[in-house]
Amino acid sequence: MSRAFAVACIVVTMQTAYAEATSMSFAIASDVVNKPADEATLQQMLDAIGRDRNTSFIVYDGNLKSEAEPCRDTLYNTRQQIFDSSRKPVVLLPGGNDWASCNISQAGSYDPVERLDFIRQLFFGDSNSLGQTPISVIRESDVARFRPFRENVRWQANGIAFIGLNAPAPNNHYSTAGGRNGEFEDRSVANAFWLEHAVETARRADMRAVVVILQGDPDFARYERRDRFAWLRFSRGDTSRDGFLELKRSLVKAAESFRGPMIVIHNSGTPIAKGFRIDQPLHNDKGAVVANLTRIAIGLKNPQSQWLEVESDLNWRPPFRVRVRDVTIRPNTQVQGLASQASAPAASSVPGVENGAPGPSSFFQQMQPVQQHPAPASASDGAASNSAPQMPPLLNSNPPPALPPILSTPSNATTPASGASNPATGQ
Template sequence: MIASADDEPQARRLLDAIARDRSVSFIVYEGNLKGPKEACRDQLYEQRNVLFATSRVPLVLLPGQYDWAACGTRDAGAYDPVERLDFLRQNVFTEPASPGANPLPLTRESEVARFHPYRENVRWIRDDTVFIGLNAPAPNNRYLTAGGRNGEFEDRAIANAFWIDHAAEYAKRRKARALVVFLEGDPQFDRYERSERFGWLRFNRPRVRDGFREFKRALVKAAAVFRGSIVVVHPSGEPLADGFRIDRPLRDDKGELVGNLTRVAIAPHARLTHWVRIGVDAAKQPMFNVSMQTVPKYLPQPPALPAVPHDDTPLPDMPEIPAQPVLPDSGASGAAPPGYGGWHGAHEGSFDHRAPSGATPGDAPDIAVPGSMQGTR
């Protein structure tokens, strides 16, 4: 996450460090191009977009919590979050390719007439691996607990589920070996939704609805359609001692483990000097490898970009939108629930699933994920 203008030179240094690794094919920046205390002004989005365009490696940008969902807070300027999301769609997620010196062709969900607004949801393919990025921010996928219809959330949940379904069918038709899903929010896989026989015992302590329920159901369906590896990559909601965690946390409606789905939760210790590399090589066993990378200390820091023009126009006097509640029973993301299985790695980890029959081995990309970014080789 770039939290302020002071972070911009270090962010460019991080992009430069990743670009020096010739094995990296593209970068995924999993949301938060701005910090929680930066106002969600038009000029700031434009400035950060210019910064990402300096990347020498294709960079896929996903929207995060502070980019739009939290724009209603006073620190962020008390903007309308949905209006800010519309601005991002019209000004940041506009091209059929990624930012950077070597653009990566992207398929946007907006190409489907029914989901024309959802330009931020993307798909791309490298060799025999399919990748998708989703707008699913923290916390709790922006599920609002206030009264009335949760229209923005409900419509976006349908769009995201469709994009996962579509990707699974696409990967199956292409005889891909793997499907990788990126998002900014922590899906809280340990919050498996079951009907509660004694829910009334909570009295006046209602359980907060799982905003990622539809997302997880779509993953269960996708894992049944596409029998290759499905990998879900997201920032962790809790610190992780090793900087990342690999586990198999998803269960279906019967409580059975979904064996061909793996989660990679990332939590780099230093957001501007660490990045996560995810290597994919279908010719090797295991085919995925995850490792934490550090920007070399000797690497020079590039000069700062020109400052964003300061807008002294006072913001309208709008009431602050209440912050979304923390889930009361979510548990730590870094700990796998009993029986879910998992792997830890001090510096790296790996995992593998069988590929569908008929898939042919081949080299696939390495992905870079810096701070809240990731990369693939």
């Protein structure tokens, strides 16, 4: 009897450990700082996320400054110290305001390439993330050919491969001035290599999913058929030239190679009714939707007090959930706790069949929106808001045809809905 009991305890312990190992949550924030006074806001947001026990790490998806703020060394130094004070690891990705727009007069008329080199040395100096408890990451600079590109990064967590790319708004820093578009061309080649390399590594390591994060909006709706010699031409003087063309081609190739769920997260640049949009807008050369690639466009209404939470559990079917989280700040500017806002699109706001494209696949679980009241915070965290805002109206009054679910925006309950399967894994 005692032996059987011991065996049962071992089995339960192993099952519990496996369940814990496959569950993970991470945070995405961006555009928090627009002026020096907002540095306290950034600190408060990082502190608030740091108190969330379920969050493993933070991805700051670009724009640690506004476009008009001077690109001085002291500004970057101060904000680097704030990120390094975070309780949670912070993976920083460069945004357009951080270097690409430094040439405008309000920002000090700096050379963007020189500023990019500076932040590479300051923020990406070693093989660790930022924060008090950094995580180890692999940088593209480890490859001799791409030594300058320290900001391109990859890491793995709980069976998921994460890839961070320097692809900023607007238009991936494609320049229309005369001469060789050297920075854009070299970075385009580096990004394509890093994406292919990271996805192949994930495939060989049997990763269950790939998450690609960048700051700029690639404008996936803009579809251009492949030109055999497009990679040789970085046309100058063409204001309509798609600076994300090469990246979109690389994403199609990567999705076809990996075959499993592939998620692309980027900043939309403008607010979105429910804080984010999820769809499958990328097409291959034949015009067909890339079925295993899902896009999350982030457009928080209040980026200074909101962040996006992505939960993943490989035991769930489907394995991802997404929601907007609110940082509740009292008038005395002290962070008092975290409130959750259910902000998923309802069934009528999920992208329908457009241009003959099929509906999204089941990489995310979709639930009906509910009005959620945050649970009371602990004494150490302060008091959370007593009410959550009402859900915004549906995007479309006439719902599209029924589609497989792709999204989950859970309430306080942690049990995923059942019945959905992941077509990419067959489970």
